[in-house]
Amino acid sequence: MDGLTRIQCRSLMKLSTHVPRAAAHAISRRHASTLATTNAPSTKERVVILGSGWAGYAAARTLSPSKTTRILISPRSHFAFTPLLASTSVGTLEFRAAIEPVRRLGLDEFHQAWASSIDFKNKTIRVEANLRGDVSAATNRPEIKGEEFDVKYDKLVIAVGCYSQTFGIEGVKEHANFLRDVGDARAIRLQVLQAFETADLPTTSDEERKKLLHFAVVGGGPTGIEFAAELHDLIKDDLSRMYPKLQKHCAITVYDIAPKVLPMFDSKLAAYATETFKRQGIRVKTEHHLTRIRRQGHVLMLQIKEEPEEVGAGIVVWSTGLMQNPLVKTLVESDIEGVGKIAKDPRTGGIVTNPNLQVQLQGAGDGSETTTLKDVYAVGDCTSVQGASYPATAQVAAQQAVYLAKQLNRGDKEASKPFKFKNWGVMTYLGSWRAIHQSEADNLRGWAAWVLWRTAYLTRSMSVRNKIMIPVYWVITWIFGRDISRF
Secondary structure, three states, rough: OOOOHHHHHHHHHHHOOOOOOHHHHHHHHHHHHHHHHHHHOOEEEEEEEEEOOOHHHHHHHHHHOHHHHHEEEEOOEEEEOOOHHHHHHHOOOOOHHHEEEEEOOOOEEEEEEEEEEOOOOEEEEEEOOOOOOOHHHHHOEEEEEEEEEEEEEEEEEEEOOEOOOOOEEEEEHHHHHHOOOOHHHHHHHHHHHHHHHHHOOOOOOOOHHHHHHHEEEOOOHHHHHHHHHHHHHHHHHHHHHHHHHHHOOOOEEEOOOOOOOOOOHHHHHHHHHHHHHHHHHHHEEEOOOOEEEEEOOOOOOEEOOOOOOOOOOOEEEEEOOEOHHHHHHHHHEEEEEEOOEEEEEOOOEEEEOOOEEEEEEEEOOOOOOOOEEEEEEEEOOEEEEEOOOOOOOOOHHHHHHHHHHHHHEEEEEOOOOOOOOOOOOOOEEEEEEEEEOOOOOOOOEEEHHHHHHHHHHHHOOOOOOHHHHHHHHHHHHHHHHOOOOOO
16 A cells, blocks of 8 residues: 555545445355366366377367367477478478477477377376477487376377388488478488589589489379479579589489379379479389488489499488388287277278277177277378278378367267268479369369469468468569578
């Protein structure tokens, strides 16, 4: 009462003595009621999501915070918009335009960690902290041992995705670059620029330059094709002006074991892609089998079954095949006390779910009849839905996650309708402002498909921030060129 006079203080004291007792009791009851509400245990179910990829992020984003307690566990603290990783790896976009921090979702809990084991009987997840940060989580599990702790759940959503499949080929894990996260894209960008700097040294011979500036892409799917196209644009539009004497040594080769690249497209569009690459000077070698990669000085030496001699390359980008996450492999091979084993898909090794995305248990006999594991769901690349054969794509993973989250928001014990995938089509960038697009409605190629490609990826970006920043970076690149600084 520093700012009050004595008369004012006396007036306030007199006024307080005239407050009715009934009013005082009402205030007291209201205060007690507020305390009881605050201290009451939450009735919301704890929904734990494993993974922050397309499925995990979409599930966490769609779950209602007023109806569920949202808990996300992932070794990386962001969601990566994978279709734009090829653009970030060559500087067309900056890395932060392709990621969304998961903490911006306003989660109740987030743990940057791996789930190492799950006790389904007691609904407990054993978690190991990722102490090495997001870069080490890009592709391979780090060797450092993190702190371990337990996380309880009421409902569990397994959305851990897949790892890159190396097929046991010697040297792939040690020397090849994958393109599944921002850490991978950053490593590729640094190595491409370093290859040009090394090749530009006066001490480097022409033979060595030819090997350094040969960029090999293994895998003729959309990821490999788009990276080759983006790399072609980088070399043609930017590096050719800064390293004019090195252009005659540059080469990009796409290797694939299949008879044609882009098998998910019809033959005409795939042929158009191959012809476009040929005109741009990108070599496409189908039915070629890589058997080994080894390092020799500054370059990598590739042993290819169909080539008479080893082929030198400055970098190898590996974009073929998927293998199950180690957690999935552990789960499908372990017995659950008093329940049995989780059903495993014989082709992919993934977790079998019913059409409502509930995890299934192996049945007796030949295992064709399955039962449901209560309160456990699985979505995305790590799953196989009974009675369906979905491609391992971002579209499928995101749609499954949104479907499941909406069911959990409604509190349905059994989903009223099974999950149904709606195919929006596939598209791939081919370089030089050309692309191909295939859907049930139509097929497009050339510049029109490129416009659709950019529009689709822009509208699919998650946050308003990135919806603004992505076109800004596109305009900056178009006017000023790509940033080729190494940092």
